[in-house]
Amino acid sequence: MATVTIQADEARQLVIKKLTEAGLKRQHAEKVADVLIHADLRNVNSHGVLRTEHYVNRLKAGGINPNAQITFKATGPVTGVIDGDDGFGHVIADVAMDHAIEMAKQNGVGMVTAINSSHCGALSYFVQKAAEAQMIGIAMTHTDKIVVPFGGKTPFLGTNPIAYGVPAKSKKPLILDMATSNVALGKILQAREEGKEIPEGWGVDENGAPVTDPHKVVALSPFGGPKGYGLSVIVDVFSGLLAGAAFGPHVRSMYENLEQKRKLGHYFCAIHPGFFTDKERFLEQMDQMIAELQAVEPAPGFERVYVPGEIEHMHEERNREKGITIAQTVYEFLTK
Numbered sequence: 001m002a003t004v005t006i007q008a009d010e011a012r013q014l015v016i017k018k019l020t021e022a023g024l025k026r027q028h029a030e031k032v033a034d035v036l037i038h039a040d041l042r043n044v045n046s047h048g049v050l051r052t053e054h055y056v057n058r059l060k061a062g063g064i065n066p067n068a069q070i071t072f073k074a075t076g077p078v079t080g081v082i083d084g085d086d087g088f089g090h091v092i093a094d095v096a097m098d099h100a101i102e103m104a105k106q107n108g109v110g111m112v113t114a115i116n117s118s119h120c121g122a123l124s125y126f127v128q129k130a131a132e133a134q135m136i137g138i139a140m141t142h143t144d145k146i147v148v149p150f151g152g153k154t155p156f157l158g159t160n161p162i163a164y165g166v167p168a169k170s171k172k173p174l175i176l177d178m179a180t181s182n183v184a185l186g187k188i189l190q191a192r193e194e195g196k197e198i199p200e201g202w203g204v205d206e207n208g209a210p211v212t213d214p215h216k217v218v219a220l221s222p223f224g225g226p227k228g229y230g231l232s233v234i235v236d237v238f239s240g241l242l243a244g245a246a247f248g249p250h251v252r253s254m255y256e257n258l259e260q261k262r263k264l265g266h267y268f269c270a271i272h273p274g275f276f277t278d279k280e281r282f283l284e285q286m287d288q289m290i291a292e293l294q295a296v297e298p299a300p301g302f303e304r305v306y307v308p309g310e311i312e313h314m315h316e317e318r319n320r321e322k323g324i325t326i327a328q329t330v331y332e333f334l335t336k
Helices: 008-021 028-039 047-059 089-107 124-132 186-193 224-240 281-295 312-320 328-335
Strands: 003-005 071-076 079-083 110-118 136-141 160-165 174-178 266-272 324-327
Touching: 003 008, 003 071, 003 328, 008 028, 008 047, 008 071, 008 324, 028 047, 028 089, 028 224, 028 312, 047 186, 047 324, 047 328, 071 089, 079 089, 079 136, 089 124, 089 136, 089 266, 124 136, 124 174, 136 224, 224 266, 312 324, 324 328
Parallel strands: 079 110
Antiparallel strands: 003 324, 071 079, 110 266, 136 160, 136 266, 160 174
16 A cells, blocks of 8 residues: 655644634644644554544534534532533543643542543543643543444444553653454554455454454454453443443444534543652652563563553654654545
């Protein structure tokens, strides 16, 4: 597959231009672009600028409000609700995490649900923001049905990702961002775009049988069998039911009915370590834990042990200098 490598800032400006031309106000377009570039820098290209064309199509169809008035309602000292007014999930999620961080600064913990939202991109962006504020960050979101429940033939749940960000003193923050499916749907879409086969276990056909042709995938599999399935249900409880949003098969589709507002829910949490233990000691111990994990003797066939998010941090440092690599077709859409 033909690819193009461009500097991150150039890609960011191209995304902003496409979104503003489609009617999105610039402030919101800039935040969406930031989240997409964050993903591409970390080589999570399935959540990067690849998504721009879909967002433009949904904007033009009326499925996203280009002038969303996002509001926050405090419901207690450490709780609140964001109403996204059917705008871009990236912006709504960012506002929600900001409020969670501010409450955590004051009271040790901040928890915010978001309603009337849309796809919010890579959750790592938001938990990393919390970690950079020396908070533990947690984020969850539900998605439309694409994953079969363990033991089931037809999809019921979404990929329902969950993410954690944990600060350290001198080390990069520990970032865990994972779908509760074996892979995110974006990986299947990327394989289709690139004309590549997928590993067995990523997806199933209409009979529930595993396939390696990404074009035959009609549903994804949960990771770890019943464990990923169980965690996916919990994510739907926190980001769907707790937010007053839909769950499972009732969540509106991302790629169908582009004129419909999706009404997604999200959950964000920030935790101030200093309200539970000595903050400096916590940060120092995180450094120690990371260093000791990295020093574990590698098993045969492995170069060394990495901590969650470390490989993505390495990609980000390299790609900031060398540029991000995207599909030729994506580049053509951004520049046409």
